[in-house]
Amino acid sequence: ELAVGSVTAPMSCKIVQVLVEPGTEVTQDMPLVVLEAMKMEHVIKAPKAGKISDVYYKVGDLVDEGKSLVAFEE
Numbered sequence: 001e002l003a004v005g006s007v008t009a010p011m012s013c014k015i016v017q018v019l020v021e022p023g024t025e026v027t028q029d030m031p032l033v034v035l036e037a038m039k040m041e042h043v044i045k046a047p048k049a050g051k052i053s054d055v056y057y058k059v060g061d062l063v064d065e066g067k068s069l070v071a072f073e074e
Helices: none
Strands: 004-010 013-019 033-035 040-045 050-055 069-071
Touching: 033 069
Parallel strands: none
Antiparallel strands: 004 069, 013 033, 033 040, 050 069
16 A cells, blocks of 8 residues: 555565654655665665655565555655
8 A cells, every 4th residue: 555645665675774764854865765676776765855754664674566665744
């Protein structure tokens, strides 16, 4: 299920770093989460400025493609 205003995993992956927490104010293109897939790291960046409301995974978690990683306050 996708949260409105959320950032999703582009592929099945493992969480390597979580760079934000609920309440973090972010700017557009600020790194949010670092993923590892197919032995490559991928930095997921904020699509817009705003405040993070939820972080759904922690380091080491396995995530399916299309799952929400973080959500923005509306």
